[in-house]
Amino acid sequence: MCNILQVRWTLTPKTSPQPWIACSGCGSPKPFRSSGKIRLNANGKRLDAWLVYKCIDCDKTWNRTLFERRTVQDLGPSTLEALQGSDPEWVRAQEFELDGLKRKAKRVDEPSDVIIRKEAIHAASGWTLLDIEMSAQFPINLRLDRLLASELAISRSRLQALRDGGKLRAHPDRNDLFRHKVKDGLRIILDLSEIADRQAIGEAAANSDHC
Known part of the structure; x- marks a missing residue:
């Protein structure tokens, strides 16, 4: 050497990838940006989780499903903690999970x-x-x-x-x-x-x- x-x-x-979603506020498809926030819902002993996105023009929200009806035991303590606190590193990994994102939106902009x-x-x-x-x-x-x-x-x-x-x-x-x-x-x-x-x-x- x-x-x-x-x-x-x-x-x-x-900038993380931006899916195009039909925006009810704008009345047409618009790119949505991640808010960096996780929304959790408990249904008995099971959890649903979404990553919240916002329209870049009107801030209307779109909840991208991350998973549905998962048990706490399935998730593990570290993942649960990341979800509850909207851990930035964990969220960023979800934002760049392109295969899953492209199943939700026909168009995804990658800046x-x-x-x-x-x-x-x-x-x-x-x-x-x-x-x-x-x-x-x-x-x-x-x-x-x-x-x-x-x-x-x-x-x-x-x-x-x-x-x-x-x-x-x-x-x-x-x-x-x-x-x-x-x-x-x-x-x-x-x-x-x-x-x-x-x-x-x-x-x-x-x-x-x-x-």
Whole structure:
């Protein structure tokens, strides 16, 4: 690793997915945003739970069913505590449970705005290889070429030229790499040994938090 600048980019979506629901207040389908609040209802010894969403225009609510008629024993104490307190981390995991959300709504908007935290893992003096590891807890609705071009401050055509010249590799790799969304665990390795602005690209790659 004597010639590698290794960095990790941790990507966190700013906005959770927004289902389109027929809004009784607006009289037409509208995108709804999560309120971050859980609604619970006890029915004998069983519980029902919903995640409350609000219309982005009129604040009319829609209750997204999380489960019905579950016993307290089935849920476990930690889940029950998270439900009762609308625990933000637990709620956020539900907001990004896209398969379940898409069963409730025919259209779900996935905003592409992200917060990116960059950290240098290893920085060798005189490095020539740039190794970028992507970390994403939730789905990221952002194409890889757009992310790299923005965060490295280079054009997408230049990225493609590096790719065509064998100077940009990925793990895992695929032919249509740039057209796909960023995935957790993806690694991008660039050979910048012949690139005049190598240092500038490296500084952009390892720079601190970027929104």
